[in-house]
Amino acid sequence: MRNQHNTREALMQKIYTYGFAMYEACLFLDTHPCDIEARAYYSSMRDAYKEAADQYKMEFGPLHISDVDASTYWTWLDDPWPWEGGSC
Amino acid sequence: MNYSPDYYMRRRNEDCDCSQDTPPAMARENANNRGMGRMPRNMNVSPMAEAAKARCSFNRQANTREELDAFPPGMAYVPWQVWQDLYDPEEGLPIGTIFRELDYPWEVGRCKR
Numbered sequence: 001m002r003n004q005h006n007t008r009e010a011l012m013q014k015i016y017t018y019g020f021a022m023y024e025a026c027l028f029l030d031t032h033p034c035d036i037e038a039r040a041y042y043s044s045m046r047d048a049y050k051e052a053a054d055q056y057k058m059e060f061g062p063l064h065i066s067d068v069d070a071s072t073y074w075t076w077l078d079d080p081w082p083w084e085g086g087s088c
Numbered sequence: 089m090n091y092s093p094d095y096y097m098r099r100r101n102e103d104c105d106c107s108q109d110t111p112p113a114m115a116r117e118n119a120n121n122r123g124m125g126r127m128p129r130n131m132n133v134s135p136m137a138e139a140a141k142a143r144c145s146f147n148r149q150a151n152t153r154e155e156l157d158a159f160p161p162g163m164a165y166v167p168w169q170v171w172q173d174l175y176d177p178e179e180g181l182p183i184g185t186i187f188r189e190l191d192y193p194w195e196v197g198r199c200k201r
Contacts, residue, residue, distance in 0.1 A: 016181060017177045017181045018177060020177065020186075021177035021180065021181075024185065024186045024187070025186075028171065028187075031169070032169070032171065035171050037171045038171045041171075041174075045177065
């Protein structure tokens with residue numbers, strides 16, 4: 001359980017980190033849309049973000065409301081919420 | 089003689105004598121009236137001095153507006169950023185930027201990690 005908690009935290013940290021780097025590249029690219037290096041950086045950060053986010057969603061549940069699969073149950077309510085000890 | 093547009097802005101406070109406790113013109117007037125019972129002795133600021141201050145304040149506002157109109161439109165310049173010298177994403181997140189050249193020592197709002 002402890003190990004799972006660490007994995008959850010570590011995954012969330014990756015999501016924050018790569019998401020932030022992705023948005024930084026976005027801000028730069030808004031004024032430098034042709035910059036090859038910046039576009040390559042954005043692509044790599046986006047891939048890393050998506051990989052971490054997909055793994056998180058698979059193991060721990062939805063990150064965004066659009067991730068919820070409502071076919072069997074409303075999983076958005078699954079515990080723990082951030083204020084209940086879930087990583088945030 | 090032509091002065092630069094900001095000359096009057098720079099000189100504005102120096103030229104105005106209303107900021108002094110007793111403007112020179114008012115001081116002379118007070119001296120002429122001394123002992124004639126026309127001005128209360130315990131008055132710190134005479135009505136005429138107050139009127140002069142109010143007039144000066146009005147003129148100052150008007151002058152400021154005219155002086156601002158004399159300036160050319162504002163032109164800002166921001167150096168063109170180049171994609172270089174990045175922090176690692178893990179390092180940049182708590183700093184608040186991945187761009188080392190934008191990492192300034194802001195005192196407020198920085199993550200204290």
